[in-house]
Amino acid sequence: MPTVLLTGANGFLGSHLARELLKRHYTVRTFVRPGSDSRTLMGLPLEFAEGDIRRAADVAAAARPCDYIIHAAALAQINPARSPDVWHINLNGTENVLSAADKAKVQRLVYVGTANVFGFGSQSQPGNETRPYAGYQYGLDYMDSKHAATQLVAKSTLQWGMPVVSVHPTFMLGPLDAKPTSNAMLLELYRGRVPAYTGGGKNYVHVRDVAVATVNALTQGRNGEHYILGNENLSYREAFQLMAEVMLIRPPRIRIPDWLALRYGRLCDLKTQLTGKPALVNSAMMKVAIDGHYFSVNKARQELSLPATPIRLAVQEAFNWFVEQGYLDKVP
Incomplete structure (x- = not known):
């Protein structure tokens, strides 16, 4: 069977990608950092290749020989807003993967x-793959580095003829989020730490749908094309209401005015400067929170057979997993 090198295999999405690949009888070689937490991969029939995505030699060694690569490794850090590590992993790591893919043919x-x-865009006119990058306004190295990496990938197709399909998930929810990452919002809501909401919103998707469409992209989709993987566009008020209903708690009922959210973000920046430690949020995060990050996923539905699992089910499965794993008993 074909061998797929999967970077970031022990992450939230990577754990689902590994399972989807095995389900389709691919041989899966996982690329993970030495000593990293791989509990969500335990018991799976995987090949393990340890290394650092920032080291070209490590990536090249892992890619020999393999038929496909899914590059899912990334550092999705937004607090602090600026970090050299984000660039090293998201941009330099992608450069190393492209080089390894070229050598491995x-x-x-x-x-x-x-x-x-x-x-x-808005809920009535969501953004799509044709709209230019708008994230510069926030000052987040995560967004800027992923944009730079996306440009690098596109350049490799044009200049090298690299056979690449790019998939771009929205906000993922679902089980197996061991760290946790995006699903941490559920825990914060459940513990009563989200007393209010901002006026923005975003597109949400079940992580398993992302895994299915990403694996589909090995054989579906067009070379050099980009596909947004998402599902439901919800305001924060709508999303928190849905999450609260699933977890049987009361949702936050107070909306924070935009001006107050921005002022709070600036105060948190000041606290960070004075203490040298990241505050709960930062001004970049609050700028994001007042905007509506809504997207259309029609292209991925048509060309990558992207599923459309209801977000309510994604929340329910994520919460059930947290309960089963004892996360609700842990109060950080």
């Missing part, structure tokens, strides 16, 4: 980006 590389590299 893979049949296709699937690059996992983020929908944030495209211009967002």
Whole structure:
């Protein structure tokens, strides 16, 4: 069977990608950092290749021999807003993967980006793959580095003829989020730490749908094309209401005015400067929170057979997993 090198395999999305690949009888070689937490991969029939995505030699060794690569490794850090590590992993790491893919002569590389590299829209007129990057306004190295990496991937197709399809997930929810990452919002809501909401919103998607469409991209989709992987566009008020209903708690009922959210973000920046430690949020995060990051996923539905699992089910499965794993008993 074809061998797929999967970077970031022990992450939230990577854990689902590994399972989807095995389900389709691919041989899966996972690329993970030495000593990193791989509990969500335990018991799976995987090949393990340890290394650092920032080291070209490590990536090249892992890619020999393989038929495909899915590059899902990334550092999705937004607090602090600026960090050299984000650039080293997201941009330099992608450069190393592209080089390894070229040397290994893979049949296709699937690059996992983020929908944030495209211009967002409103709920009535959502953004799509044709809209130019709008994230510069926030000052987040995560968004900027992923945009730069996406451009690098596009350049490799034009200049090298690299067989690449790029997929760009929106905000993922679902089980197996061990760290946790995006699903941490559920825990914060459940513990009563989200007393209010801002006027923005975003597109939400079940992580398993992203895994299915990403694996589909090994054989579906067009070389050099980009696909936003998402599902439901919800305001924060709508999303928190849905999450609260699933977890049987009361949702936050107070909306924070935009001006107050921005002022709070600036105060948090000041606290960070004075203490040298990241505050709960930063001004960049609050700028994001007042905007509506809504997207259309029609292209991925048509060309990558992207499923459309209801977000309510994604929330329910994520919450059930947290309960089963004892996360609700842990109060950080």
